[in-house]
Amino acid sequence: MRSGSPGVDVEYAIRLTKELVRIPSVTGEEGEIAKFLAEELSGLGLKVELRRVQGDRFNVIGVLKGGEEGVALAFHGHTDTVPPYGMEDPFSAKEDEEYIYGRGSCDQKAGLAASIAALKAVVDSGVELRKGLAFLGVVDEEREHRGSYALVEDGFKADAAICTEPTGLEIAVGCKGTLPVKITTFGKAAHGSAPWRGINAVYKMAKVLLALEELEPRSVTVPGVGEVRGSLNVGLIRGGEAYNVVPDSCSIWIDRRLVPGETPGDVLREIREILDEFGRSDPDFRAELSVDRPDWGWEPIKKRGLKPCLVNPEEDIVRQISEAHEGVTGDRGKLKFSSGYFEMDFLVNDLGIPTVAYGPGDPELAHTPEERVSKHQIAIASRVYAAVAVALAAKS
Ligand SMILES: [Zn+2]
Structure with a gap:
């Protein structure tokens, strides 16, 4: 692993994924999970704001401050899931050697947990931050996109972002x-x-x-x-x-x-x-x-509609993820363009933030009764997120 990459508590990332799956958060019912995330992030020392989007639905905005103003890197993820449909046992987060099962496990509670584990690793390492790191947990991704719409209304700013949706650890530089x-x-x-x-x-x-x-x-x-x-x-x-x-x-x-x-x-x-x-x-x-x-x-x-987006593969954030992926796995990672829609659209097109989607979980399993996420991928994503966070935000 590259120098400066902090050690990640993988057990914590896996435990947190399970805890998040056990809090049902079907679109429209994101209140409880938002409060849970706010508490978790506050506990790590982030400054947390619960931003009411509608009724009992809140975006969770956590910032780990750096020495200078501003955010070097934001982790963006959605807190809502599709309904269980026919899924058996959707909220017990049962597991075996390889996988955690349940509605939202792959799409995308593992991504939320991995990014929080990365933030925890940065805090635990005591690394001094030049600029801040942010966690953005938004509501309503599976329906009307009110959460990311609110981020745009608030004019959120960051130098770069990672959308933590499941990409099977491929690096999505855009989406339809x-x-x-x-x-x-x-x-x-x-x-x-x-x-x-x-x-x-x-x-x-x-x-x-x-x-x-x-x-x-x-x-x-x-x-x-x-x-x-x-x-x-x-x-x-x-x-x-x-x-x-x-x-x-x-x-x-x-x-x-x-x-x-x-x-x-x-x-x-x-x-x-x-x-x-x-x-x-x-x-x-x-x-x-x-x-x-x-x-x-x-x-x-x-x-507004939901627009296609594309970031230049030469962008720093693309290179950083690729290098961190190599540091953790030994290969540079595969660039891809997602056929499915990601809210990186709002970040790239409306907020002008260079963003890639990179996260644990097989996107083909999202929304299906077989939804599950690989623990091995959660571990890799957490380590890659932590390495990128340090590379972009730490004092050199
Ligand atoms: Zn999703």
Whole structure:
């Protein structure tokens, strides 16, 4: 290990992961876990603020101060999880030799625990900090992103950040954006025995669907990673009231994934052009387009969308993680671009903080009934986080 890397209490990181899994924190119910984290961080000597985002939902902002003003490195993670769905025994944090099991174990309580273990290692080592280190535990990542939105509203500042989401210890220099789009076509209701008296909104939508299938989402080449493809999936359709009535409306919901260089505005324009074209050629065609998904009711996130982001692989934070990963494991680590969405978007695009996602856990297991996290990966992540923290924040 590189000189200056403090020793990490791996047992502590693993114990803390289990403790966090045992506190259910399904989106909307992040109150208890926030208070637990605040106490844990205060105990380590961080200055902690519980920032109310909504009701009993708090972002946890902990800062370990350095000699100078400012934060050299922030660890960003979300405290909420998806519901257990069909998962057996979601909150007991059972374990075997290799894994800790439970809802949130991988996504992403292990990442929270590993970053806290790294902060503890820095404190325990007594290393003198030139600049501060921060822990950001945010709410609502799995739904409307109100927690990271609040960080932006507060104008949080740091020189660099690590998003502690599960990446299987690969180094994600960016992620796709995701824009949920709803289209509704309108018709005119009539009795099913006399359809010529109505306008069938489902037939109108059929035209839209075929045109959407023809759209070729863009691909881009990400330096150091390779080709990245955007995508469009029509995931939901609803239309009509009864089999014997001409439907007067039909709606679809599209999950459109954006690659760097695309904006939500570009995507909406592309789809609107299709609708406008049908409107010109068919006087009965009427359609509406909006940013919407069934579980989003909060206007600010509809307005903002979830954007793609990319940091230059030459950025210092990328090199630091790569070097620390090498120091701990012997290899430089693999750069990747995440197909899934990470809130590094808010840090990079809105706050201008160079950020990578790097964390313990196989991202494929997130949200599944098999969710678990490797203890070995928790140990590596904790050590890498501690080494990067010291490299960026300590007095040289
Ligand atoms: Zn997550």
